[in-house]
Amino acid sequence: MAENRYSIWSLLRNAWSFHENWQAAWRSPAPASEYDAVIVGGGGHGLAAAYYLAKEFAIRRIAVLERGWIGGGNSGRNTQVVRSNYYYPESARLYEDSLRRYETMGRDLGFNVMLRQSGHVRLIHDAHDLEAARNAANAALLSGIAAEFIGNDELQRMVPCLNLSPTCRFPVQGALVQRRGGIARHDAVVWAYARAADMAGVDIIQQCEVTGILRDGNGVCGVETTQGTIRARRVGISVAGNSGVLAGLAGFHLPIESSALQAMVTEPLKPLFDSVVSSGRIHVYVSQSDRGELVIGAGTDMHPSYAQRGDFAVTRETIRALTELFPIFSRLRLMRQWSGTVDITPDRSPLLGACPLPGVVLNCGWGTGGFKAIPTAGFLLAHHLAVGSPHELAAPFNLSRFSEGRLIDESAAAGVAH
Amino acid sequence: MLSIPCPWCGSRDEREFSFGGEADRNRPRAPELLDDEAWANYLFARRNLCGAARYRVCHSTGCGMWFSLQFDTRTHAAVEPRPLDGNEEGETP
Numbered sequence: 001m002a003e004n005r006y007s008i009w010s011l012l013r014n015a016w017s018f019h020e021n022w023q024a025a026w027r028s029p030a031p032a033s034e035y036d037a038v039i040v041g042g043g044g045h046g047l048a049a050a051y052y053l054a055k056e057f058a059i060r061r062i063a064v065l066e067r068g069w070i071g072g073g074n075s076g077r078n079t080q081v082v083r084s085n086y087y088y089p090e091s092a093r094l095y096e097d098s099l100r101r102y103e104t105m106g107r108d109l110g111f112n113v114m115l116r117q118s119g120h121v122r123l124i125h126d127a128h129d130l131e132a133a134r135n136a137a138n139a140a141l142l143s144g145i146a147a148e149f150i151g152n153d154e155l156q157r158m159v160p161c162l163n164l165s166p167t168c169r170f171p172v173q174g175a176l177v178q179r180r181g182g183i184a185r186h187d188a189v190v191w192a193y194a195r196a197a198d199m200a201g202v203d204i205i206q207q208c209e210v211t212g213i214l215r216d217g218n219g220v221c222g223v224e225t226t227q228g229t230i231r232a233r234r235v236g237i238s239v240a241g242n243s244g245v246l247a248g249l250a251g252f253h254l255p256i257e258s259s260a261l262q263a264m265v266t267e268p269l270k271p272l273f274d275s276v277v278s279s280g281r282i283h284v285y286v287s288q289s290d291r292g293e294l295v296i297g298a299g300t301d302m303h304p305s306y307a308q309r310g311d312f313a314v315t316r317e318t319i320r321a322l323t324e325l326f327p328i329f330s331r332l333r334l335m336r337q338w339s340g341t342v343d344i345t346p347d348r349s350p351l352l353g354a355c356p357l358p359g360v361v362l363n364c365g366w367g368t369g370g371f372k373a374i375p376t377a378g379f380l381l382a383h384h385l386a387v388g389s390p391h392e393l394a395a396p397f398n399l400s401r402f403s404e405g406r407l408i409d410e411s412a413a414a415g416v417a418h
Numbered sequence: 419m420l421s422i423p424c425p426w427c428g429s430r431d432e433r434e435f436s437f438g439g440e441a442d443r444n445r446p447r448a449p450e451l452l453d454d455e456a457w458a459n460y461l462f463a464r465r466n467l468c469g470a471a472r473y474r475v476c477h478s479t480g481c482g483m484w485f486s487l488q489f490d491t492r493t494h495a496a497v498e499p500r501p502l503d504g505n506e507e508g509e510t511p
Contacts, residue, residue: 242468243466244464244465244466244467244468245468248465248467253459253463253464253465253466254463254464254466255458255462255463255464256464256466257464257466258466258468258491302432302435302436302437303432303437303473303489304437304466304473304489304491305491305494306468306491306492307491307492307493307494309494311419311420311432311494312419312420313419313420313431313432313433346461346462402458402461402462403454403455403457403458403459404454405454
């Protein structure tokens with residue numbers, strides 16, 4: 001079991017023994033033959049779901065099955081952005097719930113997730129951007145989420161190195177800001193939930209790939225894995241870009257296309273700015289990590305992919321946009337470039353809840369915006385698995401919205417050129 | 419850069435093409451006879467295969483023609499382009 005509390009005292013105590021006696025933050029048990037609930041996917045969402053199942057729904061025997069290492073999928077590949085400034089009330093409620101959970105996560109889980117709420121800045125380049133931003137701001141305000149317009153003076157103060165000259169290829173006229181938006185350390189969020197779930201009795205089984213889904217007359221009854229057969233009547237699927245693969249094992253298709261979403265980091269620099277700066281128009285966003293690296297995000301690649309390796313065409317366009325906005329970045333070295341496999345739905349809103357196989361609950365379709373939703377997505381998956389029906393925050397995002405013509409079209413609302 | 423073979427223009431850079439979905443998705447011949455679920459199935463459901471499958475591709479900033487292509491979503495291997503003749507068989511997933 002993990003160390004109960006991290007504190008200055010545990011730090012001093014362990015310094016005394018040269019830091020050789022820290023306890024593992026989670027166990028690596030062999031899987032049992034049966035659990036009350038199994039979560040497939042050991043990313044932030046899956047681990048959070050397992051934690052809430054144990055802590056808030058008092059489910060006893062829970063396993064998280066991860067084919068690789070926990071947080072090795074999109075949870076370890078994202079650009080760490082947290083915000084809740086979405087358009088539709090259903091979305092705003094969901095992401096705002098998540099942002100609030102982020103605000104107390106460190107204290108709740110006893111683990112520093114390095115949340116920095118220094119603002120999410122959405123640049124406005126022209127009259128069309130301004131109109132879209134006004135629309136988005138009004139939508140946010142109607143949902144009780146703060147939205148603030150700033151002019152170039154304030155923008156230059158917040159982001160000194162931003163090119164605000166009128167001769168910039170895409171001149172900037174100002175920005176729409178969510179002050180409570182920002183970043184959190186992605187790996188820390190995974191580890192915080194893993195440690196807390198383990199302390200609550202969850203078995204975290206890594207290097208365990210689900211290769212088949214077993215069913216009987218009542219629905220799902222277990223999974224086949226590379227570590228043997230595991231029986232369970234409640235199975236949560238939280239595998240992001242691989243949702244289609246798992247659905248295929250369960251015998252149905254999803255309205256999801258998997259694609260590569262790239263990110264990259266530069267060499268570390270001294271602190272330049274502390275907000276997240278984003279341009280939907282020219283498709284780049286950037287923040288500076290606590291280590292000083294610029295973390296740069298892009299749009300998805302233009303074809304389906306599971307390769308976790310984006311194409312250079314998108315990398316080039318992203319850097320082109322970045323260096324136009326921040327000329328002083330043009331001489332920096334890129335240290336790393338990588339991709340995650342994102343599960344894109346037709347309306348770019350998540351897909352939560354029941355599927356054609358009874359007992360299996362989906363948590364997918366988060367696409368390019370899953371990191372900010374980790375706590376709430378986990379809670380909602382746990383709720384549905386434990387209670388047998390969706391929480392009111394999750395209900396609008398069900399699979400039947402597509403046949404009911406009730407899409408929650410955040411793709412248009414994002415103001416990003418797709 | 420990813421190169422994609424167009425049946426008419428030969429191998430061109432990926433930026434000249436747009437992907438148009440899985441090649442075996444065909445518009446139902448009598449949509450008015452389908453119920454909501456079947457229609458939504460045609461519009462939205464995808465095989466979304468990890469591995470090789472055929473996709474419709476348009477050489478949008480080249481010759482503008484549509485064709486089908488075998489594309490592997492794991493390796494990005496793009497091979498066997500074939501013109502579309504309008505009589506493609508295939509079931510909607």
